[in-house]
Amino acid sequence: MSILLPTNLQQCPSSSLSPSPPLFSPPSPSTAFAVVGTRRRCLRLVTSCVSSVQSSVANGSAPAAVVVERDQIRLGLPSKGRMAADSIDLLKDCQLFVKQVNPRQYVAQIPQLPNTEVWFQRPKDIVRKLLSGDLDLGIVGLDTLSEYGQENEDLIIVHEALNFGDCHLSIAIPNYGIFENIKSLKELAQMPQWSEERPLRVATGFTYLGPKFMKENGIKHVTFSTADGALEAAPAMGIADAILDLVSSGTTLKENNLKEIEGGVVLESQAALVASRRALTERKGALNTVHEILERLEAHLKADGQFTVCTWFLW
Numbered sequence: 001m002s003i004l005l006p007t008n009l010q011q012c013p014s015s016s017l018s019p020s021p022p023l024f025s026p027p028s029p030s031t032a033f034a035v036v037g038t039r040r041r042c043l044r045l046v047t048s049c050v051s052s053v054q055s056s057v058a059n060g061s062a063p064a065a066v067v068v069e070r071d072q073i074r075l076g077l078p079s080k081g082r083m084a085a086d087s088i089d090l091l092k093d094c095q096l097f098v099k100q101v102n103p104r105q106y107v108a109q110i111p112q113l114p115n116t117e118v119w120f121q122r123p124k125d126i127v128r129k130l131l132s133g134d135l136d137l138g139i140v141g142l143d144t145l146s147e148y149g150q151e152n153e154d155l156i157i158v159h160e161a162l163n164f165g166d167c168h169l170s171i172a173i174p175n176y177g178i179f180e181n182i183k184s185l186k187e188l189a190q191m192p193q194w195s196e197e198r199p200l201r202v203a204t205g206f207t208y209l210g211p212k213f214m215k216e217n218g219i220k221h222v223t224f225s226t227a228d229g230a231l232e233a234a235p236a237m238g239i240a241d242a243i244l245d246l247v248s249s250g251t252t253l254k255e256n257n258l259k260e261i262e263g264g265v266v267l268e269s270q271a272a273l274v275a276s277r278r279a280l281t282e283r284k285g286a287l288n289t290v291h292e293i294l295e296r297l298e299a300h301l302k303a304d305g306q307f308t309v310c311t312w313f314l315w
């Protein structure tokens with residue numbers, strides 16, 4: 001998995017335990033992003049030099065939109081779907097109890113974080129609202145973040161491994177017919193069937209990541225169609241040749257006579273804590289809230305035998 005992070009946020013080194021000053025040199029201004037790899041082991045939170053982050057914002061590394069005045073820090077949680085209950089449960093495990101008066105009310109409080117309110121939203125809307133400044137923090141899958149965040153520099157991954165919502169975004173093709181012997185993306189791309197007139201047809205809900213991935217892999221003759229669910233039906237219905245969708249257990253693919261192929265994984269995903277850079281740098285109290293949540297996460301994950309808390313130095 002590779003995640004694009006704004007370069008003025010650098011991860012602490014693995015096994016770093018001291019609350020010492022940042023160990024990385026600030027990146028060169030010509031580099032737009034730092035690429036960060038898979039799971040790491042980081043145990044110390046350092047939030048420092050807010051003023052220098054503010055100056056980097058002033059230097060143009062974040063969008064120019066103004067942070068709207070309000071007293072409360074807003075945390076977006078999935079309102080329904082696979083991540084909804086797990087997000088609440090994780091916070092509960094961190095002794096952060098979300099008090100929702102009734103399930104149809106979209107705002108809730110966390111008494112342990114008195115300056116923070118929870119807003120329940122669909123995952124894609126959490127990303128959109130982080131970008132618009134209507135939310136400051138959120139819990140979403142890395143897939144949703146990548147698809148709807150589109151590498152926007154204002155989005156910061158505060159914690160990339162909340163240990164739920166594990167899945168990967170992958171290309172799948174039928175395991176029968178002309179695809180029977182196709183085992184890799186390379187072989188799929190080289191099939192003589194695809195041309196400008198008759199491109200490879202891919203059904204996906206990931207209309208940003210899909211074309212980007214194909215382009216990066218040099219696959220030219222490809223078109224995309226989209227649907228909101230049950231994509232695995234598209235090849236058998238004759239609507240598509242392949243699909244690009246999330247896979248977890250692999251059962252849905254198997255039940256629909258589809259298979260994954262070598263080189264066909266676009267990204268690995270799990271739930272992540274995400275923040276708006278503008279909110280962290282400009283909204284009073286936002287950094288403290290993040291600090292508080294991260295310390296609780298660290299304690300919970302350590303107690304759980306996990307050492308995946310990843311924290312970021314703010315330059």
Ligand SMILES: Nc1ncnc2c1ncn2[C@@H]1O[C@H](COP(=O)(O)OP(=O)(O)OP(=O)(O)O)[C@@H](O)[C@H]1O
Pocket residue numbers: 080081082083122123124140141142143144165166167246247248249269270271
């Ligand atoms: N099979 C799966 N196993 C594990 N996690 C999954 C799986 N499918 C999806 N997820 C994770 O759960 C997130 C939410 O998925 P869910 O299907 O609940 O909502 P959605 O379809 O993305 O959103 P919406 O309903 O708003 O369109 C996904 O973005 C992904 O991170």
Ligand SMILES: O=P(O)(O)OC[C@H]1O[C@H](OP(=O)(O)OP(=O)(O)O)[C@H](O)[C@@H]1O
Pocket residue numbers: 228229230231232245246247248249250251252253
């Ligand atoms: O590998 P598996 O464990 O079988 O999970 C994969 C399925 O889970 C998701 O769909 P979801 O159940 O959310 O329904 P949807 O098709 O309506 O999006 C995803 O879109 C796949 O269809």
